[in-house]
Amino acid sequence: MTDHTKTEYDVIIVGAGPAGLCAAMYAGRGMLKALTIERGAPGGELLNTDLIEDYIGFESVKGWELAQKMAEHAKKFGAEIVTDTVERIRKRDDGWFDVATARGRTYRAPAVILTAGGTPVKLGVPGEKEYAGKGVSYCAVCDGAFFKGEVLAVVGGGDAAVEEADYLTRYASKVYVVHRRHQLRASKILQERAFANPKIEMIWNKQVVEIKGTDRGIHHLELVDAVTGARSNLLVGGVFIFIGFKPNAGLVEGHFKHDAGGYFVTDDRMMTSIPGLFAAGDVRSQLTRQITTAVGDATTAAIAVEKYLAALREEPQLVRMAREAVRE
Ligand code: NAP
Numbered sequence: 477m478t479d480h481t482k483t484e485y486d487v488i489i490v491g492a493g494p495a496g497l498c499a500a501m502y503a504g505r506g507m508l509k510a511l512t513i514e515r516g517a518p519g520g521e522l523l524n525t526d527l528i529e530d531y532i533g534f535e536s537v538k539g540w541e542l543a544q545k546m547a548e549h550a551k552k553f554g555a556e557i558v559t560d561t562v563e564r565i566r567k568r569d570d571g572w573f574d575v576a577t578a579r580g581r582t583y584r585a586p587a588v589i590l591t592a593g594g595t596p597v598k599l600g601v602p603g604e605k606e607y608a609g610k611g612v613s614y615c616a617v618c619d620g621a622f623f624k625g626e627v628l629a630v631v632g633g634g635d636a637a638v639e640e641a642d643y644l645t646r647y648a649s650k651v652y653v654v655h656r657r658h659q660l661r662a663s664k665i666l667q668e669r670a671f672a673n674p675k676i677e678m679i680w681n682k683q684v685v686e687i688k689g690t691d692r693g694i695h696h697l698e699l700v701d702a703v704t705g706a707r708s709n710l711l712v713g714g715v716f717i718f719i720g721f722k723p724n725a726g727l728v729e730g731h732f733k734h735d736a737g738g739y740f741v742t743d744d745r746m747m748t749s750i751p752g753l754f755a756a757g758d759v760r761s762q763l764t765r766q767i768t769t770a771v772g773d774a775t776t777a778a779i780a781v782e783k784y785l786a787a788l789r790e791e792p793q794l795v796r797m798a799r800e801a802v803r804e
Contacts, residue, residue: 485511485585487781488575490562490727493520495591495757495770495777497546497555502778504553508785511583512550513575515561519543520593521758522767524615526643531767539617542767565590566729567750571788586752586788587781590728590740591774593758594721599631603687603694604717611694611714612687616640619716620647626713629654629697631684637718638662638670644716645675652710654679656702679710687715723759735761745780746773754781 489499492514503510517523525539534542551557561578565588568574575583596614598604604612613619620643628648630641633655639662641651653670658680660667670676679699685707686698696709723739725732733741733749739761746754756773758765 483581483583485509485583486785487511487587487589487778488513488573488583488585489589489591490565490575491520491591491593491724491757492518492547492550492557493591493593493757493770494522494542494546494767495593495774496520496589497550498771498774499589499591499756499778500550500555500557501546501553502775503781504550504555506778506782508778508782510556511585512555512557513560513562513577513583514557515559515578517543518547518550518557522546524617526617528767562592562727564729565727565753567752571752573752587754587784588752589746589754589756589774589777589781590748590759591755591757591770592724592727594723596717597720597722599684599717599719601684601686603689607687607689607694611689613714613716614718616643616716619714620644623647623714625649627711628652629679629684629710629712629715630718631655631715632718632720633657633660633662634718634720635662635666636720638666640716640718641676642666642670642673645673648675651676652679652712653677654682654684654697654699654710656683657681682708684715721758721765725759728753737761744776745784746777747780747784752784 486508487510489496489512492512500512522539522543528537563578564576566574572584572586573588624647626648627650628644629652630637631654641653644651681702682699684697685700689695696711699708725738740748740755740759741761742748742755746756748755754777756777757770
């Protein structure tokens with residue numbers, strides 16, 4: 477017989493990055509029975525970031541250290557975190573959600589907070605798949621140290637590309653930032669730091685069309701000039717690709733309102749167009765994706781879940797009162 481105390485919750489939080497951990501902390505403080513499901517170590521993108529300098533109150537903190545602090549804080553308020561991969565979130569006819577995992581478990585709750593973040597966007601050029609893990613990387617903190625003294629390329633012009641290029645200069649002899657336009661998208665402070673770094677060289681208006689190498693690894697990138705169409709080669713020992721994130725929205729079964737990038741559109745309670753399904757952090761459609769905005773979303777979502785559950789409990793009573801009023 478199934479032990480429902482182990483499978484039924486007030487709310488299930490999918491993902492334990494900053495948003496998930498913050499939601500778990502607030503759910504615990506709100507005395508909700510909450511389960512957080514995370515496929516890896518708690519921390520999410522924090523674990524792919526070396527140094528964090530834009531989380532207010534922490535002038536400079538290592539990504540892993542902030543992850544650990546957030547997880548400890550959530551656990552202090554009773555967060556239950558299981559290691560498993562969520563494969564499907566489905567709303568049933570009775571209004572509850574089934575959250576099915578790779579380990580064959582199905583957890584149930586009337587509310588879900590999705591904080592599953594995203595996965596790196598791929599360039600989609602020849603050589604990218606072939607050399608993945610052999611010179612092509614999507615994580616500077618994870619792989620930077622393998623490239624001591626080498627010449628590297630970073631592809632992209634956003635915050636991630638510019639920040640990680642700066643980080644990679646501690647290992648590489650030189651880092652080219654290959655960007656498809658002549659202007660960076662990254663914030664000014666990160667741009668200034670990159671421009672001031674003598675090991676970084678910008679390569680403007682260039683699109684990578686192929687990653688070429690031998691069985692010993694990457695040898696060069698083939699580039700095309702976005703203005704003239706001219707082709708050129710850039711000799712590098714590794715390439716780090718930071719051209720954005722794709723939200724992990726595919727877990728959710730059924731239709732939901734999303735923006736052009738596939739991010740969940742929510743109302744001001746962080747509720748998606750599926751009643752009871754809330755979204756917070758990098759999966760949500762918004763102007764920017766920072767740690768501060770992720771924990772802000774999560775705070776709102778967890779408190780909104782409390783109110784949503786209270787309304788669900790009151791609903792049958794309200795329906796009965798309305799029926800009685802009609803009869804009178
Ligand atoms: P992003 O801001 O969307 O930037 C993606 C970059 O990749 C853009 O410069 C874009 O070029 C380029 N790009 C996209 N598709 C491309 C393609 N097929 N080929 C070549 N280049 C391509 O993504 P992100 O840098 O990953 O950042 C995601 C979010 O996280 C942002 O909201 C960002 O602010 C936040 N973030 C913040 C920090 C921080 O504050 N410390 C650090 C990392 C990330 P165009 O400019 O031409 O579109």
